[in-house]
Amino acid sequence: MRNSYKYVALSLLLAAAFIFSSCQQSGSNNSGALSSSAAERSFVPPGEHDEFYAFVSGGFSGQLAVYGLPSGRLFKVIPVFSVDAEKAWGFNEETKAMLQTSHGFIPWGDSHHPDISQTKGKLDGRWVFINENNTPRIARISLSTFETDEIIEIPNSAGNHSSSFVTENTEYVVAGTRFSVPIPQRDMSIADYKGNFKGALSFIKVDPKNGHMNIEFQVLMPGFDYDLSHPGRGKSHGWFFFSTYNTEEANTLMEVNASQNDKDFIAAVNWKKAEEYIKAGKFKTMPANYAHNIYDESTHTATTTMKKEVRVLDSSELPGLVYFMPTPKSPHGCDVDPSGEYIVGSGKLAAALTVHSFSKMEKAIADKNFSGEAYGIPILSFDATLAGTVEQPGLGPLHTEFDGKGNAYTTFFISSEVVKWKLGTWEVVDRKPTYYSVGHLMIPGGNSREPYGKYVVAMNKITKDRYLPTGPEVTQSAQLYDISGEKMELILDFPTIGEPHYAAGCPADLIKPNSKKFYRLEDNNHPYATKSESKTKVVREGRDVHIYMTMIRSHFAPDNIEGIKVGDRVYFHVTNLEQDYDVPHGISMIGANTSELLIMPGQTETFVWQPTKVGVWPFYCTDFCSALHQEMQGYVRVSPRNSNIKLSWTLDGE
Amino acid sequence: MKKSQILMIVGSLLLLPLFVLPLWNISLEAPQYPTALGIDIYITKMADHNEGDIQNINILNHYVGMQKLPEKMKEFELFPIVIIVMTILGVIFGFIGNKKLFLTWFVLIGILGCIGMYDFYLWEYDYGHNLNPKAAIKFPGTAYQPPLIGTKEILNFKAHSYPMSGGYIMFIGIFMTLGAYFVARKENSG
């Protein structure tokens, strides 16, 4: 009797186990490739690191935000084109030069398209480039310091939008003008736009050692709008593709007048040919005036050089340099697949996606299969380059990225969705809504020969009711989809800074080991660096007073200064003597008309204070640095102009 | 040359790596220092285990009134002489090949070692107890002396004190000389 109980019990348990496991299986089939929940898949436990870095454009904030994927956690906002009082970017004496342009100091910019440097078509994690749209500029950001190292202004350009994309060995970072303008700039009637305005495509050489940029040449193009671009890769390496709109060359009410032509173009630029023309001396040297700003990591200081000329190649006079591929209805995105064979044109008003074939393009050029010409540039026959079309995929196609497994993912602004389709067969495989009105999307390495096709990030322009409301201005957002399975799955939704125009993703392992921990004091070549407390001093030069100050846990040296007079210009040159990871100090002075300084270990920064009132004025450390942070403070005595108090400085009475 | 003589000579020569390899290491571990801060003690100097460690230890210690780690010590002048003399002596003894001399050398280095450890203890005691009366943070009755050997909790830090490569090689060398004595005894009796 007892035994039979046991048998029954055992068999019931077995049955239970079976049912339990089979239920789980069917559950996992329903939810796609992975059985874990969405929350689990985007969860990175406290103390653990994300798998990818995502560098997300800050759009009209002018900055670049660093996030982790899949968690969507924000790590840093790198100041690039806009001043940042938090980090003294554009406020301290060292970085003001970074925001210099031919129009003078500009405190704001509109950042758009980050792109990570590549070697042999693969991400190398050395630098990220990003363009400024409004006052055309390209910035290079170091991925060891996560600081903006260099900004170069682009002459003959306006609305620097089809930028800043790199070729597969980072030979060039490329910048194309969105607005055509008179070149050179002059006083003329806007109504005379057609035929007189020109567009410039700039090829900026990148020094493989230090990343320094130099405008190698510009290709002068007809007066269209150059919207986006991408490099050829693999077999199409040596070519660069630009989408165009406003081939109508309209100059007013563009929303209607630039949408009249049935087809605009994707311009294929042969930059290897351009190099030959440069070598053969077929360029014109044009006078220009543009700023080149470099931040030197050893002096912790930026300098501006005004460049005075640029080499120009005229596309209408140089055969074989540029060809036009007709592409329906104002193409926006212009994306090249990992093999380099397919060039996807997203006619933003078109009902279908147009895909061109690079090998067919080469053949059409060889066969001279032209359907006409525009300003001396051959127009290839539409059918001759067409690889295929994705029919009725959605409304308002914008951008496409690739997963490296033969699939493409395209965003649709009007129908607000991401659509997955197959390269070669052009069939739609899956579609998922976005919330709402998606612009760009990003797959880490999606603009390279080797994408990491695990996630796609969709960047939305509109969020309406998606988050807690914050008055009329609400956040824009990014949405993370798991694309490891056949169907895409939305697993996370997170707010972004500014407008997330575009992003560049990179496996963390390519960047993390190179991230700098602090600056070595012995390598600090700042002209006002003070490398030990014994060398601190205060020097008067007429009305200018230079304070050579140091900071270390938890005091300034000197911290009592007397002999300053109303009307002096007081330079605080402050060196952080710490040589320890994550021990920055800050400093701010009551009434100083500038930002705080936030100084990393081993770094020197300078702010200027012009005291206007007699009194004793305190300064203090602004970054909670240590247990005695609240004690990290000092005083400056300001005497009347005619006072004869002598200049003196002390620490602890010495 | 006999086996015991080779052991004796090689054993005493193994003191020489101390000129390039650290003898000892003290390291401090805390949650905010996932990579421990460490001091490598050589016979001639104290050095950073990782770049900046000594400066960072000094900065942390100054809050409780501890002195800076010394850059100069009389020991750093004395130790190299002792090591050189003992090595030369060991090699000479080795060539002579007298087992009693082997044992003498072993005992002598043992005594010197004990004196060295006692000296190290005295320094540690002073370093951990001789505090600046103006220190910002005071914990009455707390001493910050690192352990002579082993691991000890000091406030929020875990202090470890252990020999390093140079020290281990030295110990091997010393015990080789003791081995030389026993081998020599066997050789003689055989």
Added chain:
Amino acid sequence: MKSLTIVFLAIALIFSACGPGDQQPGSADNYGENTPKGQASVVDDESAKNILQIAAGSPDHTTLVAAVQAAEIEHVLVNAGPLTVFAPNNAAFTALPEGTVETLLKPENKKQLAFILTNHAAPSTYKGRLLKDGRKIYMASGEYIKIKRDGDDIFIGDAKILGTIDASNGVIHVVDKVLVPSKK
């Protein structure tokens, strides 16, 4: 006694096996279901009315709205746009051959219905003098339809514009005919 407990445990296990665990409340698929109509699910009574809200409030456009719902393209009409929508009134639908509307509203014809509806919407705001005689308007379906002016009357294709209503995200022209695409 012990074995009895095991029996009960086993039974409990069987019943719980296909319980809540199977539903995966946090799974990805559910995220989209909160807002099945995308942006059209946004509740907002304060803002100026968009194209969908205006159409939904018009007694003359019940067929059109039913068609939009059947095609599940509501979110397109609430998009930032700007869009120009040529909205056939109920009479225009009635004028179609008998049974056409009923057939199109069937779920299996969703795709064709959506295609026909997109033939009534164009990107950007075409109104007033922008509706120039002879101008071809590029519809979201991919087809072009010509504007004709005849005195004060404006036609899009064969359809006459009966009235114009401004919407927050574009403009609605009420028309008296359905704009059937030339290709099916």
